[in-house]
Amino acid sequence: MLDIKWIRENAAALDDALAKRRAEPLSQSLIALDERRRAILLSLQDMQSRRNAASKEIGAAMAQKNSELAEKLKAEVADLKDTMPAVEEESRRIEAELSDVLSRIPNVPLDDVPVGADEAANVVTRIVGAKPTWNHKPLEHFEIGEALGLLDFEGAARIAGSRFTIVKGQLARLERALGQFMLDLHTQEHGYVEIQPPLLVRDEAMYGTGQLPKFADDLFRTTDERWLIPTAEVPLTNMVREQILEGEKLPLRFTALTPCFRSEAGSAGRDTRGMLRQHQFNKVELVSITDADTSIDEHERMTACAEEVLKRLGLHYRVMTLSTGDMGFGARKTYDLEVWLPGQDTYREISSCSVCGDFQARRMNARYRTKEEKGTKFVHTLNGSGVAIGRALIAVIENYLNEDGSVTVPDVLVPYMGGQRRIEKAA
Template identity: 80%
Template sequence: MLDIKWIRENAEALDAALAKRGAEPVAAGLIALDETCRAVIQKAQEMQSRRNAASKEIGAAMAQKDTALAERLKAEVAEIKTQLPAAEDEERRITAELNDALSRLPNVPLEDVPVGADENDNVEKHKWGARPGWNHKPLEHFEIGEALGWMDFEGAAKIAGSRFTILKGQLARLERALGQFMLDTHTQEHGYIEVQPPLLVRDDAMFGTGQLPKFAEDLFRTTDDRWLIPTAEVPLTNLVRDEILAQEKLPLRFTALTPCFRSEAGSAGRDTRGMLRQHQFMKCELVSITDAESSVAEHERMTACAEEILRRLDLHYRVVTLCTGDMGFGARKTYDIEVWLPGQDTYREISSCSVCGDFQARRMNARYRGKEDKNPKFVHTLNGSGVAVGRALIAVLENYLNEDGSVTVPDALLPYMGGLKKIEKAS
């Protein structure tokens, strides 16, 4: 969430940032609403102060036996008590209106983010590796998985409906191996602390990371008013909610391998076949909590950690900088890592790493204090996939496909596969 004080002092900058995102200017309206809010608050405070002062004056008038003055003061206090609840209700209403308006504003992009309308305006940063050199026909992952007999979409549909998958046998093990490989790499080599967080969270957790109130339709809600997490970013980032951290303890780096749940409300007709866009999927998440000075460098570091997973799997990929029109709601800058999928003959996102500045921290009231600081400051937060496990499985199937329909297990995963070196057709 953006700071209304910053908006008052930087109205043109806010509207310029929103224009880059393709949004209408709002600064003037927000400032007017804030002025109304401040006036209402001041009025209520003045009424409370006068009530308190008049109450003391009643005692003084009574002590001086000035009954007439005491009665006038009592009448004044009674009138204030009658009017004050309405003033306080108006204060709560206008404050809630302002906070709701602020909560729906997207973050301000960093200066070096390319300006553009959509994914067609994203800018390639670099590539790594090479496309597979074999000559046999590439296949999409669902063709490979179903032919092997270890991937079942019809069975999943009978149980849960569309956008679910059942993995069995060797493919189930391969997905588990991918997740364990990612966790081990990030915890043992990249300095992240493994966390097993709740998969159900409350409203304030979703609000803290920006999913609520704007993106409720993309989420699954339970009958007891909790939410299934769309990503472990939500519980991991909220670990520091309402905390004041010592600056010398930063950065904090967390990782978690969890199921994630998304309604995919806005993706009707997109990627309806296969595992690319599911209601339920596994993801290894990375979250960093830093001070203000370190967040940009941490963004580069986090992206490199995610890239290392694909390098060790020897998967060709590219990194793109998202333009202002394609960037997420809470991000100031985002790198997408896109892995090459031979079956689709294209790159597809497998990780998205974002630096959010203090945008989420304001919503969570997460702060830090340096040894010389009188007042605490808001932390900076970052999040990224390290990486999406299901999409990594897709990439392995399509890039390691053999001519006979089997799939070679990447060397990096062999320690997790119990001696299995090749995924072969179920007997």
Template identity: 80%
Template sequence: MLDIKWIRDNADALDAALEKRGAGPLAGTLIDLDERRRAVIQKAQDMQSRRNAASREIGAAMAAKNFGLAEKLKAEVAEIKTLLPAAEEEERQVTAELNDALSRIPNIPLDDVPFGRDEADNVEARRVGEKPAWNHRPLEHYEIGEALGWMDFEAAAKIAGSRFTVLKGQLARLERALGQFMIDLHTGEHGYTEVHAPLLVRDDAMYGTGQLPKFSEDLFRTTDGRWLIPTAEVSLTNLVREEILDQEKLPLRFVALTPCFRSEAGSAGRDTRGMLRQHQFMKCELVSITDAESSIAEHERMTACAEEVLKRLGLHYRVVTLCTGDMGFGARKTYDIEVWLPGQDTYREISSCSVCGDFQARRMNARYRGKDDKATTFVHTLNGSGVAVGRALIAVMENYLNADGTVTVPDALAPYMGGLKTIGKAG
């Protein structure tokens, strides 16, 4: 959420940023709402001040035995008491209207974010590794998995409907190995603290990281009013909500391996084959909580941690900087890591690492205080996939495919596979 004080002082900058994101100007509307709010607050305060003053005057009038004036003042106080609740309710309504409007405004892009309308305008930063050189024909992951007998979409559809997958036997173990490998790498070498966090969260948690109110259609809600997390970013980032942290203890770095749940409401007809876009999937999520001065450097560090997963797996990938029109709602800058998929003959996103500034912290009221400071400052938050486990499985299957249809297990996963070096056909 953006600060209304900043908006009042930087109206043109807000509208320029929104234009870069493909939205219309809003600063004037927000400032008008804030003027209404201020006027209503002043009205209520004036009524309260007059009530207090009149109450004191009653005592003075009674002491002077001016009973007529005292009665008149009592009537005025009674009238104010009658009118004040309506003024206070108006204040609550206008404040809620302003906060709702502010909660729907995307974050301000950093100055070095490339301008663009959609993914076609994203800017490639680097490529790492080499594409596999084969003499055999590439296959898509679902062709490989079904031929091996370890991937079953029909069974998943019977159980749950479309956009679900059943993995069995050696492929199920390979996916589990990928998740364990990622967690061990990030905790053992990258300094992240592993967290086992709730998969069901309250409205406030979803609001804090920006999923609510704008993106409710992309989420699954339970019958008791809670939400299934679309990413562990929600649970991990909200660990610091309504907290005041010591600056010297920052940064905090958290990692979690969890199922994630998304309705994919806006992706009808996209990636309907296979397991690229699922309602339920595993993801290793990275979250950092930093002070204001460290967040940009932390963004580069987090992206490097996610890249290391693909380097260890021997997968070719590229890093792109998302343009203003393709960036997520809460991000100030985002790097997407796109892994090469031979079966599709293209790059596909496997990680997205974003720096959010204090955008989420304002929604969560998460602050920090320096050792010698009296005032507090909003923390900066970052999140990234380290990486999406299901997509990593797809990448391994397609990049390590052998001519006979088997899949070689990458060396990095050997400690987790119990001696299994090749994924073969179900027997």
């Protein structure tokens, strides 16, 4: 959430940021609403002050046996008591309206983010590795997995409907191996603390990271009005909500391997075959909580941590800087890692790493203080995939396909596979 004080002082900057995000200017309407809110608050304060003063004057008038003045003052106090509830209600209404509008405004992009309407304006930042070359024909992951007898889409549909997959046997173990490898890498070498967070969260947690109210249709809600997490970013980031942290202990770095649940409401007809876009998938998430001065450097570090996963798996990928029109709601800048999928003959996103500034912290009321400075500041938050496990499984299957239809296990995963080096057709 943006600071209304900042908006008042930087109206043109807000409208320019919204224009970059293909949104209408809002500064003048927001400032007008805020002025109305402030005027009502001032009026309410004046009424409260006058009521208190008049109450004291009644006592003085009665002490002086000036009954006429005392009755007049009593009538004034009674009138104020009758009037104030309506003013208080109007104050709450305006406050709620302003909060609702602010909660739906996207974050302000950093100056170096490319400006554009959509993904066509994304910029290739770097390319790592080379595309594999084979004598045999590349296949898509669902063709490979079904031929091996280890991916079952029809069975999953009978149980749960579309956009679910049953992963079997050696491929199920490979998926588990990918997750364990990523957790070990991030905790043992990158300094992240492993967390096992709740998979169900309250409205406040979804609001804190920006999923609510704008993106409710993309989420799954339970009958007891909790939400299934769309990503572990939600519980991990909210671990610092409503807290004041010691600045000297920052950054905090968390990682978690969890299932994620998304309704994919806006993706009808996209990636309907295979397991690229699912209602349920596993992902290793990275979250950092930093101070205001180090979040940009932390963004580069986090992206490098995610890249290391792909490097050790021997996968070709590229890093994209997302344009203002393709960037997420809460992000100030985002890098996408796009892995090469030979079967599709294209790059597909496998990780997205974003720096959010204090945007989420304002929604969570998460602050920090230092010994050198008075007062508190909002923390800065970052999140990234380290990486999406299902998509990593897809990438391994397609990039390590052999001519006989088997799949070679990447060297880094062999210890997690009990020494197994090849995945072959199920007996």
